[in-house]
Amino acid sequence: MSQESMNLTLKIWRQANASVKGEMVEYKVSEISDHMSFLEMMDVLNEQLVAKNEEPVAFDHDCREGICGSCSMHINGESHGPDKAVTTCQLHMRSFNDGDTIHIEPWRAKAFPVIKDLMVDRSSFDRIQHAGGFISVNTSGNTQDANAIPIRKEDADMAMDAATCIGCGACVATCKNASAMLFVGAKVSQFALLPQGQVEAKERVQNMVAQMDKEGFGACTNTGACEVECPKGISISNIARMNREYLSATITK
Amino acid sequence: MSTLDSKVPKGDIADKWTNYKNKIDLVNPANKRNIDVIVVGTGLAGGSAAATLAELGYNVKAFCYQDSPRRAHSIAAQGGINAAKNYQGDGDSAYRLFYDTVKGGDYRSREANVYRLAEVSTNIIDQCVAQGVPFARDYGGLLDNRSFGGVLVSRTFYAKGQTGQQLLLGCYSAMNRQIARGKIEMHNRHEMLDVVKVDGKARGIIARNLVTGEIERHSAHAVVIASGGYGNVYFLSTNAMGSNTTAAWKVHKKGAYFANPCYTQIHPTCIPRSGDYQSKLTLMSESLRNDGRIWVPKNLEDVEAIRNGTKKPTDLSEEERDYYLERRYPAFGNLVPRDVASRAAKERCDAGYGVNATGEAVYLDFKSAIERYGKEQAKLQNLDNASQEKITELGAAIVKAKYGNLFQMYEKIVAEDPYKTPMMIYPATHYTMGGVWVDYNLMTTIPGCYAIGEANFSDHGANRLGASALMQGLADGYFVLPYTIGDYLSHDIRTGKIPTDTPEFEAAEKDVKERIEFFVNNKGTHSVDYYHKILGKIMWEKVGMSRNETGLKEAIAEIKALREDFWKNVSVPGGSDQVNAELEKAGRVADFLELGELFATDALNRNESCGGHFREESVELDGEQKGEAKRKDDEYAYVAAWEYKGEPSEAVLHKEQLEFNDIELKQRSYK
Ligand SMILES: Cc1cc2nc3c(=O)[nH]c(=O)nc-3n(C[C@H](O)[C@H](O)[C@H](O)COP(=O)(O)OP(=O)(O)OC[C@H]3O[C@@H](n4cnc5c(N)ncnc54)[C@H](O)[C@@H]3O)c2cc1C
Numbered sequence: 055m056s057q058e059s060m061n062l063t064l065k066i067w068r069q070a071n072a073s074v075k076g077e078m079v080e081y082k083v084s085e086i087s088d089h090m091s092f093l094e095m096m097d098v099l100n101e102q103l104v105a106k107n108e109e110p111v112a113f114d115h116d117c118r119e120g121i122c123g124s125c126s127m128h129i130n131g132e133s134h135g136p137d138k139a140v141t142t143c144q145l146h147m148r149s150f151n152d153g154d155t156i157h158i159e160p161w162r163a164k165a166f167p168v169i170k171d172l173m174v175d176r177s178s179f180d181r182i183q184h185a186g187g188f189i190s191v192n193t194s195g196n197t198q199d200a201n202a203i204p205i206r207k208e209d210a211d212m213a214m215d216a217a218t219c220i221g222c223g224a225c226v227a228t229c230k231n232a233s234a235m236l237f238v239g240a241k242v243s244q245f246a247l248l249p250q251g252q253v254e255a256k257e258r259v260q261n262m263v264a265q266m267d268k269e270g271f272g273a274c275t276n277t278g279a280c281e282v283e284c285p286k287g288i289s290i291s292n293i294a295r296m297n298r299e300y301l302s303a304t305i306t307k
Numbered sequence: 308m309s310t311l312d313s314k315v316p317k318g319d320i321a322d323k324w325t326n327y328k329n330k331i332d333l334v335n336p337a338n339k340r341n342i343d344v345i346v347v348g349t350g351l352a353g354g355s356a357a358a359t360l361a362e363l364g365y366n367v368k369a370f371c372y373q374d375s376p377r378r379a380h381s382i383a384a385q386g387g388i389n390a391a392k393n394y395q396g397d398g399d400s401a402y403r404l405f406y407d408t409v410k411g412g413d414y415r416s417r418e419a420n421v422y423r424l425a426e427v428s429t430n431i432i433d434q435c436v437a438q439g440v441p442f443a444r445d446y447g448g449l450l451d452n453r454s455f456g457g458v459l460v461s462r463t464f465y466a467k468g469q470t471g472q473q474l475l476l477g478c479y480s481a482m483n484r485q486i487a488r489g490k491i492e493m494h495n496r497h498e499m500l501d502v503v504k505v506d507g508k509a510r511g512i513i514a515r516n517l518v519t520g521e522i523e524r525h526s527a528h529a530v531v532i533a534s535g536g537y538g539n540v541y542f543l544s545t546n547a548m549g550s551n552t553t554a555a556w557k558v559h560k561k562g563a564y565f566a567n568p569c570y571t572q573i574h575p576t577c578i579p580r581s582g583d584y585q586s587k588l589t590l591m592s593e594s595l596r597n598d599g600r601i602w603v604p605k606n607l608e609d610v611e612a613i614r615n616g617t618k619k620p621t622d623l624s625e626e627e628r629d630y631y632l633e634r635r636y637p638a639f640g641n642l643v644p645r646d647v648a649s650r651a652a653k654e655r656c657d658a659g660y661g662v663n664a665t666g667e668a669v670y671l672d673f674k675s676a677i678e679r680y681g682k683e684q685a686k687l688q689n690l691d692n693a694s695q696e697k698i699t700e701l702g703a704a705i706v707k708a709k710y711g712n713l714f715q716m717y718e719k720i721v722a723e724d725p726y727k728t729p730m731m732i733y734p735a736t737h738y739t740m741g742g743v744w745v746d747y748n749l750m751t752t753i754p755g756c757y758a759i760g761e762a763n764f765s766d767h768g769a770n771r772l773g774a775s776a777l778m779q780g781l782a783d784g785y786f787v788l789p790y791t792i793g794d795y796l797s798h799d800i801r802t803g804k805i806p807t808d809t810p811e812f813e814a815a816e817k818d819v820k821e822r823i824e825f826f827v828n829n830k831g832t833h834s835v836d837y838y839h840k841i842l843g844k845i846m847w848e849k850v851g852m853s854r855n856e857t858g859l860k861e862a863i864a865e866i867k868a869l870r871e872d873f874w875k876n877v878s879v880p881g882g883s884d885q886v887n888a889e890l891e892k893a894g895r896v897a898d899f900l901e902l903g904e905l906f907a908t909d910a911l912n913r914n915e916s917c918g919g920h921f922r923e924e925s926v927e928l929d930g931e932q933k934g935e936a937k938r939k940d941d942e943y944a945y946v947a948a949w950e951y952k953g954e955p956s957e958a959v960l961h962k963e964q965l966e967f968n969d970i971e972l973k974q975r976s977y978k
Pocket residue numbers: 347348349350351352353370371372373376379380381382383384385386387388470471497498499500533534535536545546547550551553554590737738759760761762773774775776777778780
């Protein structure tokens with residue numbers, strides 16, 4: 055049903071920076087159209103705050119079309135909010151009703167410290183990738199022809215599915231253990247499924263897992279919550295594949 | 308007026324790059340360790356350049372405003388990347404790709420650069436596959452291709468609808484390897500706010516740490532600008548929210564000429580604006596035009612009835628619909644190039660035929676395609692008396708297989724089912740062909756300052772072909788810049804580290820700090836977005852899809868007045884020593900307010916219609932092409948490179964005359 059003008063109560067986590075305590079603060083917004091995206095609703099709120107010379111709510115966002123992985127809000131207890139298979143920026147206000155109260159919080163995880171308000175530090179994800187998320191090939195201009203090694207379509211498609219991870223961190227935020235296994239499993243799987251990834255496979259999985267542990271992410275207890283909240287539908291079969299890779303790397307090394 | 312030296316090497320076009328590379332000065336590996344290079348931006352262009360320069364042994368410092376290089380705007384590219392691999396055996400070659408690109412650019416690009424681009428395109432695919440980029444493959448395990456943007460060969464490589472993402476993650480992985488080795492020092496959440504020149508050469512930048520607010524000095528022997536395009540000067544565009552012109556504009560103000568700012572690509576198939584709160588626009592892939600038919604109602608009464616909800620588009624009979632592209636361009640129909648399709652949509656909407664509440668939308672209808680595919684399938688499956696329902700079901704399944712993810716995206720945003728009711732689309736700003744002027748080496752007019760990717764004025768002339776931006780970004784970063792920069796840096800092997808405690812850094816830092824302090828202390832009344840939206844409206848209405856002298860002159864005056872008001876009344880809450888998104892936006896919009904004026908000035912100067920730039924004064928007056936764009940090769944076959952002189956209105960024009968030795972100039976015709 056179309057609602058052109060909703061009035062909403064927002065309860066938003068406000069925290070000036072990493073070293074001070076935060077709290078939930080209540081705001082009201084009105085005349086919210088159901089065609090608006092969730093972030094456009096946040097823009098309306100922020101314009102109101104700026105008009106009063108108050109500090110707007112800080113949050114990460116950039117592409118606003120579900121692909122850069124910047125946006126990261128925990129909405130009414132769910133990572134990226136109530137809709138399935140969408141990021142926060144793709145969520146639309148038609149998923150809410152007039153009079154609703156919406157709770158908005160940042161990702162909560164030890165490895166994702168809050169920077170300000172709803173903005174968190176996800177550099178731990180980058181450091182896991184530095185540890186092994188690459189294939190060691192130089193840009194020489196005389197790499198062998200791309201069609202020299204045929205790759206089974208099924209494998210290429212599965213590698214692609216794993217590679218679509220946007221690095222948003224919803225899997226971590228939704229997991230009661232704050233585990234990063236889905237994120238790491240996706241990268242390990244992408245390369246494990248491709249011939250180009252074989253040479254460094256053992257070191258890769260070991261190094262990435264070691265870095266993940268070092269960053270303070272929790273252990274995986276197979277609750278499957280990550281897969282449910284992942285906006286890109288990354289399958290937990292990638293975690294199983296990573297576990298197999300890890301096991302074989304430790305046995306044969 | 309001076310002429311610009313493009314430094315294009317002599318010789319046959321097919322041999323230029325090879326011969327040039329063979330003669331270029333090299334830096335020996337031991338010396339590379341003593342040389343620092345700054346790369347601003349880590350999209351496809353900057354990311355590939357940073358990784359390759361680090362592999363070669365230079366010390367790279369890379370900067371991006373996002374929290375990770377993996378989030379650069381390049382991530383959003385959907386359709387694909389071109390390369391003249393000729394895997395399909397359909398007659399493709401470097402020459403053909405070169406030819407298509409020059410023609411597509413309406414003969415306003417530099418031949419030698421485009422040829423080189425086409426030549427190295429094949430290496431890109433090899434490189435990406437070696438990095439583990441999962442391009443689409445066929446059942447034989449080989450790479451698949453699609454045809455894109457109305458060209459005659461299938462040369463576009465793709466990874467589902469997420470090609471940009473996969474290519475960028477490839478660059479990101481190559482960067483990660485170098486970050487781990489300590490060869491790239493990555494500065495995330497940093498924004499470059501000025502370039503620093505020492506003895507006329509680019510020797511560093513001033514950057515703001517976007518978390519702490521600290522203003523930092525960084526020095527290097529060369530500075531590479533890879534900061535993307537400036538489409539957000541229109542406020543609404545398909546670009547990411549943070550895409551901006553600041554880095555490019557700052558180097559312009561310090562001496563780099565800015566070329567062809569008026570060349571903008573307005574993409575015909577985007578999801579229309581739904582209201583004033585709209586923050587950005589979403590692209591729907593061009594491929595939809597292969598099967599969708601574009602129309603508006605013939606009668607204004609029907610338009611009215613659709614807008615007030617008394618009629619649905621599906622209620623209108625064939626006779627009541629105006630398939631205006633098919634009517635005007637019988638030969639190409641719905642597949643006319645992007646600029647032609649965009650202007651035609653605007654023409655109908657300006658005449659009052661827009662089909663949504665804002666009056667800015669036309670239909671893209673798949674009914675005929677569903678019907679056609681349905682009948683085909685029924686025949687294939689030997690269903691002689693298939694019901695209409697069955698035919699629709701069969702046809703919809705085919706359409707779903709081809710465009711399922713796009714239809715789903717549309718439905719998520721608009722909440723309408725495009726299988727049942729036609730999609731609504733409208734043109735939106737998408738890409739900027741103009742940018743910082745560079746020579747054959749990709750060096751700007753500041754020695755030691757380079758520009759690559761969408762940030763330079765590059766290889767696309769007045770109009771870019773689909774799937775060519777990704778190709779250009781990666782060609783620049785992986786295969787061109789790493790060679791050409793060596794020629795320059797070979798003179799710096801004895802220079803030693805560039806100190807930052809010098810008057811030049813001091814002065815640049817002071818300017819940056821003053822501007823920031825102005826913003827946070829100004830007791831203004833209007834938000835940054837208030838100004839950005841007004842600027843966007845001026846640009847869209849007067850410097851948009853169709854331009855004329857009166858409108859452009861008004862735009863120049865209005866932008867100037869708006870800029871003055873901005874510097875008096877802008878309001879930026881919060882402090883400078885913290886995360887402050889309003890402050891970041893203020894700096895970017897301040898630069899857009901200057902660029903916008905130069906943009907309009909350039910459009911005014913170019914009294915011809917070419918590619919994405921359409922001047923109402925320059926149309927064919929009679930014959931078959933009556934009313935269509937008229938290019939004027941005698942007067943305007945040049946690159947307009949503008950030199951900054953204090954105010955955008957005082958910019959001085961320099962011309963780089965374009966020579967076409969290998970391609971004959973022709974008028975485009977789609978009738
Ligand atoms: C929706 C969409 C779809 C597209 N699809 C295609 C396609 O299918 N095929 C194709 O060929 N092209 C496509 N394009 C065009 C193409 O994506 C871009 O032209 C290209 O990715 C630009 O790459 P880039 O590296 O030059 O810049 P960007 O990817 O824009 O990167 C800019 C970088 O600069 C940084 N930056 C900017 N300013 C500063 C600053 N002041 N300080 C520090 N860092 C800064 C950013 O953080 C970022 O890292 C598409 C574009 C859009 C919008």
